[in-house]
Amino acid sequence: MRIFAALDIPPDCLDAIEDWRHPLKRVHPELRWVRIENMHLTLRFLGDVGEGIVREAGRILSVWNPGELEFALDRSGAFYRRDGAPAVYWLSGSFPDSVFRIAESLGDVPDDRGKRARGPFKPHITVARPRGETSPERLPDPPAMLGRLTGPVLYESRLTNSGARYSVLENFDRGSRPQGRARTMEGDRDGQGQGL
Ligand code: 2AM
Numbered sequence: 798m799r800i801f802a803a804l805d806i807p808p809d810c811l812d813a814i815e816d817w818r819h820p821l822k823r824v825h826p827e828l829r830w831v832r833i834e835n836m837h838l839t840l841r842f843l844g845d846v847g848e849g850i851v852r853e854a855g856r857i858l859s860v861w862n863p864g865e866l867e868f869a870l871d872r873s874g875a876f877y878r879r880d881g882a883p884a885v886y887w888l889s890g891s892f893p894d895s896v897f898r899i900a901e902s903l904g905d906v907p908d909d910r911g912k913r914a915r916g917p918f919k920p921h922i923t924v925a926r927p928r929g930e931t932s933p934e935r936l937p938d939p940p941a942m943l944g945r946l947t948g949p950v951l952y953e954s955r956l957t958n959s960g961a962r963y964s965v966l967e968n969f970d971r972g973s974r975p976q977g978r979a980r981t982m983e984g985d986r987d988g989q990g991q992g993l
Contacts, residue, residue: 799845799954803837810944817939827872828925839901844909857902858949863895866946873936887921
């Protein structure tokens with residue numbers, strides 16, 4: 798089963814992202830824009846794993862005590878391939894410490910290649926990907942948006958002819974709890990992006 802764990806973005810924030818993207822879609826028809834219903838904050842992509850790994854990820858998510866999942870989005874950036882070409886355009890900002898902690902715990906769960914996550918967790922919401930050769934260095938920063946994430950959710954991802962389709966395997970949302978400290982994406986504070 799092809800799975801990943803994610804936090805969901807509230808509808809008003811998705812609307813604000815769409816307002817920011819709308820004029821950009823006209824300027825950059827060469828990009829593949831992520832469907833709004835497919836947007837989330839991915840904590841860990843595990844790939845096509847067996848029941849044991851699905852259970853292990855579920856166990857970690859079920860005991861997570863996240864606190865209030867308030868977040869801010871205020872910058873755009875990109876991950877770049879080794880040849881310098883953009884691979885993913887994203888939005889990021891500030892996220893609670895607990896989000897980094899759960900992503901790090903899930904990072905220890907082996908993926909479908911038996912690998913643990915490499916490098917620090919970089920929380921981001923992917924908004925677009927290049928389709929071909931010519932693509933912008935980055936997209937403009939969005940106006941600051943505030944919201945509260947929900948979840949965590951374990952999703953199944955099915956690959957279809959019209960792209961990936963996500964369905965909820967299990968939602969571990971247990972409501973809000975006391976607040977934690979906010980952090981930004983490690984090692985990427987200038988918003989210029991990192992190599993993948
Ligand atoms: P990202 O786009 O935010 O980086 C579901 O496919 C999610 O898992 C995607 O939103 C993607 O997050 C993440 N993901 C990470 N590695 C992936 C991979 N190798 N293949 C597909 N999705 C991956």
